[in-house]
Amino acid sequence: MVRFMSKILEKDQAINQKAINAIRSLIECIGDDPGRSELKKSPYKILEVLQSYFAGYAVNSDEILAETIEEVEGYDDIIMLKDINFTSYCEHHFLPFSGKCHIGYIPNKKIAGIGKFVEVLEAFAGRLQIQERLTVLIAEAIYKNLQPKGVGVVIEAKHNCLSFKHQSCNNAVMRTGKMLGAFHEDYNIRNEFLSALK
Secondary structure (H helix, E strand, O other), X not given: OHHHHHHHHOXXXXXXXXXXXXXXXXXXXXXXXXXXXXXXXXXXXXXXXXXXXXXXXXXXXXXXXXXXXXXXXXXXXXXEEEEEEEEEEEOOOOOEEEEEEEEEEEOOOOEOOHHHXXXXXXXXXXXXXXXXXXXXXXXXXXXXXXXXXXXXXXXXXXXXXXXXXXXXXXXXXXXXXXXXXXXXXXXXXXHHHHHHOX
16 A cells, blocks of 8 residues: 555645644544644644555555456466455544455456455555445456456454444454355355355
8 A cells, every 4th residue: 555655645735734724623622732742743643644544545446457367277266365454444433443355256367466456455445434335345346347257255344433332342243245246146156255264
C-alpha cells in the first residue's frame, strides 16, 4: 500500500487544512484543548495516520488486475490463497476489524500473480467498510477482471466495535463468503473450497 500513499499525500493543501481544522474541532468537542502544547501537533499526526489507513480510496482494483498471465498450461483446478491478514475500518464506528481473507478461483485461460490478490484486498480494506461489502467487492473484482470459471472469497474477522461494547465477544469471529460462477453453481466445487479452509 506504500506505493499508493503519494497519491493521497499530494492532495490539495486546502483539503488537508480543512481536515486538520476538523480534527481540532473534534478534540475540542470531546472536552480537551487543541491549543495546549501536548496536542498542538496531534491533528497533523492524526491526519497522517488516517491517510495511511484509508489509502485504498486512491487505488483502482481494475488497474491492479489488468496485468495477467494468459498461458496457464491447461491448469483448470482451484487456485487458492489462504490466510491473508488484513485490517479494515468499520464505517459505523471508525474502529478496526481484522482477520484473514481466503481467495479461491478456477482460471479460464488467464491468471494473476498472487501478490495482485493481496493488493486488491488492501485496496478495498483501506476504506471505510463493512465486512459483507468487502467480501463482495473482492470477489466481483476478481470475477470481472480475470473472468474465471468461478471465484470464492471468505473473510473471517474480529470487530473491535463489538468487543469494545461486549466483553463476552472478545473472541467472536464473523465469517462472510461470496461465491460466483462455478463456486456458486456447483456444490462439489464450493464444498472443496470451504473444506480446505477448515
